[in-house]
Amino acid sequence: MAKIVQTTARAVVSYGVNPLARFLLRIGVSPNAVTVAGTVGVLIGSYFGSQGHLFWGTVIVTAFALTDVLDGTMARMRGGSGKFGALLDSSMDRIADGAVFGAVVYYLATEGNPYGGVVAALISLVFGQVVSYVKARAESLGLNADVGIAERLERLLIVGAGGLLGAAGQEWGLPAALWVLAALAVITAFQRLIHAARTEPKVPAK
Numbered sequence: 001m002a003k004i005v006q007t008t009a010r011a012v013v014s015y016g017v018n019p020l021a022r023f024l025l026r027i028g029v030s031p032n033a034v035t036v037a038g039t040v041g042v043l044i045g046s047y048f049g050s051q052g053h054l055f056w057g058t059v060i061v062t063a064f065a066l067t068d069v070l071d072g073t074m075a076r077m078r079g080g081s082g083k084f085g086a087l088l089d090s091s092m093d094r095i096a097d098g099a100v101f102g103a104v105v106y107y108l109a110t111e112g113n114p115y116g117g118v119v120a121a122l123i124s125l126v127f128g129q130v131v132s133y134v135k136a137r138a139e140s141l142g143l144n145a146d147v148g149i150a151e152r153l154e155r156l157l158i159v160g161a162g163g164l165l166g167a168a169g170q171e172w173g174l175p176a177a178l179w180v181l182a183a184l185a186v187i188t189a190f191q192r193l194i195h196a197a198r199t200e201p202k203v204p205a206k
């Protein structure tokens with residue numbers, strides 16, 4: 001399911017992203033610069049969200065999170081996706097996710113922790129990072145953990161939906177989204193661990 005959402009979303013956004021990627025390469029902007037600038041934009045949007053500007057926080061974070069598709073597209077168009085580019089991309093993803101959920105924790109704490117949303121945001125923050133770590137560590141060990149019901153795109157879409165509900169005055173919206181996300185992130189971490197265990201080559205019995 002997660003892969004269907006990602007493939008569909010990527011196909012839709014590629015219509016706008018491909019011409020922009022070509023333009024940026026033409027004027028000499030590098031994929032790494034886009035990766036870093038996108039993260040800075042997410043940090044700024046997260047700050048807006050933390051201060052209670054949920055609508056603008058969500059809009060700004062979404063706009064800059066979309067640059068995550070742009071940088072890879074530019075790297076592929078340039079004819080080579082470097083290993084450092086991949087490392088930078090993944091590292092910036094972790095910083096951006098930390099900023100978004102840190103902002104949500106701060107905002108909900110200042111609102112008096114409605115519906116226990118701070119706890120849900122902390123679980124989402126920690127397990128979101130664990131989900132990504134399990135895949136990266138599994139890959140470094142030659143295992144595969146590229147599965148899961150709530151990969152990064154789904155996690156951002158869920159918190160984004162909560163942010164918009166909160167912006168529309170629905171106090172329950174953000175905490176509800178976060179509780180759903182917390183459960184899905186925990187499930188995804190274990191889905192990845194179980195999948196990695198199954199992909200471990202069996203040592204032949206002597």
Ligand SMILES: CCCCCCCC/C=C\CCCCCCCC(=O)OC[C@H](COP(=O)(O)O[C@@H]1[C@H](O)[C@H](OP(=O)(O)O)[C@@H](O)[C@H](O)[C@H]1O)OC(=O)CCCCCCC/C=C\CCCCCCCC
Pocket residue numbers: 004005006007008009010013046049050054057058061062065066068069072089090093100103104107128131132133135136150151152153156157159160161163
């Ligand atoms: C109080 C403040 C609240 C503020 C909240 C704001 C939240 C933001 C709200 C919404 C954001 C939505 C936009 C999200 C854009 C995200 C882009 C993105 O994540 O792309 C990443 C994804 C995979 O790319 P990578 O392989 O480069 O990334 C990997 C990923 O990070 C892995 O993470 P993991 O899953 O493991 O946790 C890492 O492990 C790995 O290191 C890393 O490399 O790319 C895509 O999925 C491409 C498509 C992105 C398109 C986004 C468009 C969203 C807009 C509309 C969606 C429409 C959906 C339609 C679906 C229909 C289905 C039938």
Ligand SMILES: Nc1ccn([C@@H]2O[C@H](COP(=O)(O)O)[C@@H](O)[C@H]2O)c(=O)n1
Pocket residue numbers: 031032033035068069070071072073075076080081082083084085086088089
């Ligand atoms: N600065 C960058 C960013 C990304 N890449 C390459 O793109 C892949 C990710 O693609 P996305 O469309 O999801 O961004 C990544 O694994 C790298 O191979 C790059 O080279 N430089």
Ligand SMILES: [Mg+2]
Pocket residue numbers: 067068069070071072089
């Ligand atoms: Mg990217």
Ligand SMILES: [Mg+2]
Pocket residue numbers: 068089090092093
């Ligand atoms: Mg990225």
